[in-house]
Amino acid sequence: AAGVIQSPRHLIKEKRETATLKCYPIPRHDTVYWYQQGPGQDPQFLISFYEKMQSDKGSIPDRFSAQQFSDYHSELNMSSLELGDSALYFCASSEDRNYGYTFGSGTRLTVV
C-alpha cells in the first residue's frame, strides 16, 4: 500500500540557511499535517492543509511557511535556520474527517 513519502530523510544545514521539506500524501488523502518533534519531545503541530488551503495553524514560527500544491503534495519552507530548529519533522495525511492519520518516516533536520 502507498504510504506518505517525505524527502529528504536527513538534512544538514548551517545557521541562517534555508531548508525545504517535501511531503507526498497518500493518494485521495485531502488533508496534510506537519509536526515538529524536538529531541526528547512530543510531536508538536505546526500547520495543516485541507484541499490545498491552510486549515489550521499551530506554533509555527514566522520564519516557516508551507503550502499544498495542486497535486496535493506539500512543502515546508524554513528560512533563517536556528540551532533550535534541529528536529524531526513529520508529515501526516488523512481523508477528511476519517480521523485516521498516516505518518511519513520523517525528515531529520540538523542545523549546525
Add this chain to the structure above:
Amino acid sequence: AQKVTQAQTEISVVEKEDVTLDCVYETRDTTYYLFWYKQPPSGELVFLIRRNSFDEQNEISGRYSWNFQKSTSSFNFTITASQVVDSAVYFCALSEASFRGGSEKLVFGKGTKLTVNP
C-alpha cells in the same frame, strides 16, 4: 482546550513482565478520537490503535490491550509478557472531531519511554 497527560516519563521492566502505560486526557468535545503510537529508536511513528469516544469496549491485539474509561478520561495501554522489541517511546494522542475540514490535528502527550531489559 485539548490536553493529554502521560504521567510516567520512563518505565523499566524485565522481559516477560506486564506493563501498563497510563494516559489521561482532557477535552470539551463529546466526540473525539484517541490514539496510541509507538516510536522506536529509529524514529518513525507507528500507529497502534484508534478509538472513538462512543466506543468504550476494551480491545486486545495479541500482547497489547487497551482500557478506555470515559468516566475517568483515561485510555491506558497494557503490554503483556513484554519483550525487548517493545522498547520504545509510546505516545498517547487525542483528536477532536470537527465539522470544519482539515482541522482535526492530533495533540500528543509527552510520551512514556519504555525499556524492556532481557
